[in-house]
Amino acid sequence: MTKYRRPPYPYCPWCARPLPKEKPFRQECSSCGFVLYHNSSPCIGALPTDEVGRVLLGRRAVEPYRGDWNAIGGFLQYGEDPFEGLEREVREELGVACEVDEFITMEADTYGSDGPALLNAYFTVRLGSGTIRPQDDISELRWFSLDALPENIAFESDRKALQVLSHKTERSGGGGEET
Ligand SMILES: [Zn+2]
Numbered sequence: 001m002t003k004y005r006r007p008p009y010p011y012c013p014w015c016a017r018p019l020p021k022e023k024p025f026r027q028e029c030s031s032c033g034f035v036l037y038h039n040s041s042p043c044i045g046a047l048p049t050d051e052v053g054r055v056l057l058g059r060r061a062v063e064p065y066r067g068d069w070n071a072i073g074g075f076l077q078y079g080e081d082p083f084e085g086l087e088r089e090v091r092e093e094l095g096v097a098c099e100v101d102e103f104i105t106m107e108a109d110t111y112g113s114d115g116p117a118l119l120n121a122y123f124t125v126r127l128g129s130g131t132i133r134p135q136d137d138i139s140e141l142r143w144f145s146l147d148a149l150p151e152n153i154a155f156e157s158d159r160k161a162l163q164v165l166s167h168k169t170e171r172s173g174g175g176g177e178e179t
Pocket of ligand 1 (some may be wrong): 012013014015016017029030031032033034
């Protein structure tokens with residue numbers, strides 16, 4: 001994987017003149033006036049839950065963290081509605097529709113240990129009918145009890161989101177007790 005080049009950027013994307021670097025995340029071009037803002041990339045994370053309180057995770061087929069378990073989801077596209085993005089990601093990775101259930105948390109992270117900054121909003125979802133199959137950048141799918149999550153979870157933001165989900169589930173007394 002090519003090493004991620006962190007801002008400040010060297011040249012204006014419009015007029016190609018050198019950019020000032022005093023403010024690395026807000027670079028104003030002195031030639032054409034364009035302001036290059038650097039922000040965390042918005043991501044959306046889906047946490048499908050079932051009637052016994054388990055959560056569905058996908059195993060990453062790609063770097064970074066290839067082989068580790070990961071919340072379903074990914075980067076939002078430019079200007080995309082976040083809920084449409086969530087449904088798109090679920091459909092791309094699982095092959096089924098979903099219904100958004102509840103906001104869980106929002107976490108800052110990076111894409112890989114030295115990658116670009118991201119901001120991931122997590123929601124529980126109810127999956128629609130149909131057989132789920134791992135697709136896109138996912139090699140395997142598995143339902144996990146919240147008290148028996150795998151050790152190798154890919155992202156710090158995913159680990160935090162699963163913690164928040166576990167606490168919410170404990171407080172509401174739901175999950176895992178039915179026969
Ligand atoms: Zn410029």
